Amino acid sequence: MNIGDKVRMLRGSEEGVITRFLDKGLIEVEIEDGFPIPVMREEVVVIAKEEADYFRREEAPRTSKPATTREEIKKVKTGQGVYLAFVQFNDKQLSAYFVNATEFDMPYLIGEEANENFKGITAGMVNANNYVKIKDVLVSEFDQWPTLVIQSLFYRNGYYSLREPLTRKMKFKASTFFKSQRQAPLLNKPAFLFQLDEGGAGGKPINPDKVKERIYANTQEQDVANSITFSRPPSQVDLHIEKLTKNYDTMNNNDMVELQIKTFEDALDKAIATGMDEITFIHGVGNGTLRNQIHKKLSKMEGIKYFEDSMKEKFGYGATLVRIK
Structure with a gap:
């Protein structure tokens, strides 16, 4: 077995x-x-x-099979691909599936990467037009989900055009993950769906901009995300290092800024994912490094209406208000 x-x-x-x-x-x-x-x-x-x-x-009825129409051919080809699908089991748990909607058999290896260490989860073969369950995950632990690593080959008997191996690393953000719901091929269920072979197996990595273009697709699908408990961040997030860790006296400046930026990104992702209209980040004045990095990142983000210095009477240029679309 x-x-x-x-x-x-x-x-x-x-x-x-x-x-x-x-x-x-x-x-x-x-x-x-x-x-x-x-x-x-x-x-x-x-x-x-x-x-x-x-x-x-x-x-099967003993009648001749009608010729395949152009519409049927188009429908089949549209559904082809390799996917990672997260199906909601209940309001706290998701089940992750590796979906092979191609004509190839796929030997695969799936694992997790964290702190430069790799941990294998499962390996095996998933046949053409089939799927395999990877693991169950908890929504409450979303922030701690490690990077998911998927490696696979494409194989079938006989002659065919050789395809390059598939290798993908997936690190999810709440702002895009919980808006990626579509109908999963083969599973035929609503799922948070990510195509792994976009652009062809072994081609360029998934383009984040194209993923964002799809997050509002399929608006008639059941809104699974709304039934999942996901906590909102506070409307004001204090990024002063002493508010984020007790061990700041052992950290150098780069480590401090890295932690502050990560806290900023995580809070903003959650604010977008949970439908907040605005959020304020208190970063202090200092030498302006943290403020400049935050403003630089905000200027490149989609989903942001605008951002501006806030509460100047209290913080001067030490706080930034972000208005979310």
């Missing part, structure tokens, strides 16, 4: 897909509607692919 195998319960009629192996001979099987249940390995049997093919042939 392998992760992704379709199985049937020996003492029931349920069918599902193996999503992970547990301790003491238990496996987790995801049945209909994405509900995972633990069962003993000896209580299930793998469903052979030939079985589905056989019954599909038996049930």
